Amino acid sequence: MILAIDIGGTKFAAGLVSAAGEVVAAERVATPRDGGAETLWEMLADLVEPFSADVKGVGVGCGGPMTWPAGEVSPLNMPGWRGFPLRARLAERFPSVPVRLHNDAVCLAVAEHWRGAGRGSANMLGMVVSTGVGGGLVLGDRLIDGGTGNAGHIGHVVVDPEGPPCGCGGRGCLEAVARGPGLTAWALAQGWKPATYGDAHDAGPYREDREVTARELARDAAAGDEVAMAAMRRAGTALGVAIASATALCDLDLVTVGGGLSQAGELLFGPLEEALRGHARLDFARRVRVCPAELGQDAGLVGAAALVLAEERYWSAG
């Protein structure tokens, strides 16, 4: 068994993954928004404790940025960890087995390639579209790390050089257009008023001081709200342009799209396909297929485990 850890924007998860890639046990806790470095570490140590006996290796996915492969992590939404030596601390705790760590979006892409929608595809990009837009790149059947472990950052491919400012400091990145908060902000500015459905999935009545989610936007789009539908077209078109660029550069077979926004289905994938097919015109580029990610909430754990279990494909570092 491999101990797999997924340190994400909304939760910490830990579990055991079998050699076949099955998650046989897992626990989750909400990601603490604050707390010092050691408090966060102790919380993680408690979470993994029940899964720590006789593991053959430890695989970790963690939000970036980070140094790689050293694994000093500075997750954007966890100010308590800035340059925290997560890989080294876990290696101290598990001294006799390999401990490996990668970006969480990379782990999701690895999971789709190893056990999800990307099985059998040697050249794929696995994308996540939610609060941010991230990804991982597999070419020639191997995970591509790039010079510093940061290959796969599809969210910062430029889709409109004069477009909206991006959190990275640039302008017109895919993420600036298509990330959930960017989309909801755009829709609100266009006059969108989130609807109230009064059911279990409802976020409650709209008030200007409440945070609205991309999920609400997608639901309103499905219900026919014009602005919400335009927001989905806006995101889908940007995704299609970025995928066309990635396909030209990397000669991809397949792109998988996961994350909250991908739940919008045809409202997102329709405009995505239209933009992609309009731009990807060379014969080799027309081959590319785009499909939803297949694995659910366990994907991060499966991908993290693959860093150990399928190291010949997914771990190039020492």
Add this chain to the structure above:
Amino acid sequence: MILAIDIGGTKFAAGLVSAAGEVVAAERVATPRDGGAETLWEMLADLVEPFSADVKGVGVGCGGPMTWPAGEVSPLNMPGWRGFPLRARLAERFPSVPVRLHNDAVCLAVAEHWRGAGRGSANMLGMVVSTGVGGGLVLGDRLIDGGTGNAGHIGHVVVDPEGPPCGCGGRGCLEAVARGPGLTAWALAQGWKPATYGDAHDAGPYREDREVTARELARDAAAGDEVAMAAMRRAGTALGVAIASATALCDLDLVTVGGGLSQAGELLFGPLEEALRGHARLDFARRVRVCPAELGQDAGLVGAAALVLAEERYWSAG
């Protein structure tokens, strides 16, 4: 010695390349614009004949498109070869040694990585900007082929989704903006009148029915012509945006830029750097360096030879 062959837009070249990557002898002839498949083949056979004794392998760079690794070629500017089985015909002629073929832009990138400006860089994109815009991608110290041998097509990364139509059928590709003929057409439409210098490099007085070259445009830009300078900014900006996208996706260390337009120097590289640095803002992306290609007219032969001489890095196929 390796027999290296370079079948490009303006010339056929063939020569002998030593194990160290030195071109020890070479011949060139102008690319025939017409002639049937067998005429072209005989011309090539005559060209390679003087270099054919005791070669240990044959490496070929050829204009695309082509099937790869099968090597059935259909170079855009040679209508006589449509699906011509170039690799198979050369393998018949040289039955006892490896015969390998790749896209000519890929061979130029391989040459820069193996023996040029990219030595020591494990993650680089080698670009050529001339009549078209092409490239080759090296990641993890290996040539990336992609699903069909077409990885590296940086010319079809989208730099402006609403931009000018591209020869590929899409819109706003880097090539549509930055290729030489696209640039001169744009400059003429903006009122550029090519200057006459009356020296050996002069293309003669401007007439509307004469083909003007990007080299004339670059020369006029260097002489201070406002429209010509704006054209160089336009190309440089588009190159910077595309390189920013490629860097985000592939975590590149280095990009080399060769081809006719790269001769414009600072007039091109200045705006390129400005656009690149404006868009590539994440820490890892700021590392990327852009430099002119180092190798001259022999680069295509050197890269073709590397397909055989350094196969562990540059040849993944059978």
